[in-house]
Amino acid sequence: xxxxxxxxxxxxxxxxxxxxxxxxxxxxxxxxxxxxxxxxxxxxxxxxxxxxxxxxxxxxxxxxxxxxxxxxxxxxxxxxxxxxxxxxxxxxxxxxxxxxxxxxxxxxxxxxxxxxxxxxxxxxxxxxxxxxxxxxxxxxxxxxxxxxxx
Numbered sequence: 552x553x554x555x556x557x558x559x560x561x562x563x564x565x566x567x568x569x570x571x572x573x574x575x576x577x578x579x580x581x582x583x584x585x586x587x588x589x590x591x592x593x594x595x596x597x598x599x600x601x602x603x604x605x606x607x608x609x610x611x612x613x614x615x616x617x618x619x620x621x622x623x624x625x626x627x628x629x630x631x632x633x634x635x636x637x638x639x640x641x642x643x644x645x646x647x648x649x650x651x652x653x654x655x656x657x658x659x660x661x662x663x664x665x666x667x668x669x670x671x672x673x674x675x676x677x678x679x680x681x682x683x684x685x686x687x688x689x690x691x692x693x694x695x696x697x698x699x700x701x
Contacts, residue, residue: 569639576612579629582637582647583610588661591620595654604661618649618656625658632656 565571573579592602605623618631627649629635636648640659647658 567637569637569645571637573635573637574633576629579632579635579649580610580612582635583607583627583629583658586647586658586660586662589625589658590661591625591659592657593620593654594657607658620656627656 567573573582586607588604588606590602590604593600601620603620603623605620605625607625607627610627610629612629614630616628616630617626618628619626629649632649632651634650636646636650638646638648640646645660647660649656649658
């Protein structure tokens, strides 16, 4: 049976839950954007060439631009990979494998999006408290400098 591309628009979009292969670059971007802190392994032909812990600084889709992993920072270009394999490990942890031919960049999240959001919210609250305290101190200093009214 021949594949009819004109008829493929009638097919529903895939639904993946914890396991599957993702080839759509926009879907790959969505999955990787909120990973945060990860352990990574650069695997070529089954051999681990490099591994470490880092933070995903940027995820993008741009032809001709490299994926970079250095200094505990990961800059991931989904165009560097053929597909993303999503799976849940036996211990329940999510595993993201970015695959290109015989190479795989495996990512294991060390935080969840819920933890990341909670940390961002706490940092925002702490920053607001610091700003409020600084403004209050500034107003107190201004009032002290005014001296008696003449």
